[in-house]
Amino acid sequence: MTQSPTSIPANLSNESQSNTCRYDENDWIFTVIPVYILIISVLGIILNVFVLMVFWLHKKACTVAEIYLSNLAAADLFLVSMLPFWAVSLSQRLNWPFGGPLCKLVPFSISMNAYCSIYILVLVSIDRYLTLVHPLTNERMRSPFYAKLACVVVWAVCFLLNVPVLIYREVEHYPEKNVSRCFLSYSDQTDKVHPCKLQP
Numbered sequence: 372m373t374q375s376p377t378s379i380p381a382n383l384s385n386e387s388q389s390n391t392c393r394y395d396e397n398d399w400i401f402t403v404i405p406v407y408i409l410i411i412s413v414l415g416i417i418l419n420v421f422v423l424m425v426f427w428l429h430k431k432a433c434t435v436a437e438i439y440l441s442n443l444a445a446a447d448l449f450l451v452s453m454l455p456f457w458a459v460s461l462s463q464r465l466n467w468p469f470g471g472p473l474c475k476l477v478p479f480s481i482s483m484n485a486y487c488s489i490y491i492l493v494l495v496s497i498d499r500y501l502t503l504v505h506p507l508t509n510e511r512m513r514s515p516f517y518a519k520l521a522c523v524v525v526w527a528v529c530f531l532l533n534v535p536v537l538i539y540r541e542v543e544h545y546p547e548k549n550v551s552r553c554f555l556s557y558s559d560q561t562d563k564v565h566p567c568k569l570q571p
Contacts, residue, residue: 401464408458415451419444435518439495442522450484453477467542467553474553475540479533486529494521
């Protein structure tokens with residue numbers, strides 16, 4: 372009797388899930404990390420709002436570099452505004468009490484920040500390259516109009532890349548444990564990707 376190469380013995384599969392998903396009641400993931408996330412969130416909100424206010428209240432028109440930096444601060448502000456919800460979920464041992472819309476929005480903000488930060492930093496690098504290597508010949512390409520247009524394109528592309536997060540994130544309630552989980556559910560035919568399998 373041959374065994375399929377893709378099949379996993381039941382006892383091995385159950386043991387591996389048990390080892391990867393069982394946490395101690397006093398695990399630092401549920402005690403220290405939420406506090407750390409909340410501190411980062413408060414500092415991030417205050418400092419990024421301060422940066423944006425400096426740019427918005429600036430009397431002169433923003434330069435290309437300032438446009439890129441303000442968009443970078445906006446992406447960071449979007450992220451840190453959503454992190455407190457994630458911290459509360461961790462402090463409740465991955466229970467999600469905030470409902471479906473925030474289950475979609477919080478992971479969306481994390482993914483959006485990752486993409487937007489990377490691509491805006493790419494724009495900053497391109498701008499620095501043009502400034503140092505071609506200071507005269509590419510002055511037109513370094514206009515604030517093109518910088519704003521590039522930022523709009525980056526935000527639009529990053530939004531499209533993260534549409535699956537908005538579509539496939541769901542909340543499922545487990546009455547036997549009286550908890551809810553926020554997870555990815557791609558289809559009825561595929562396994563649901565839970566942050567952790569519930570232990571009996």
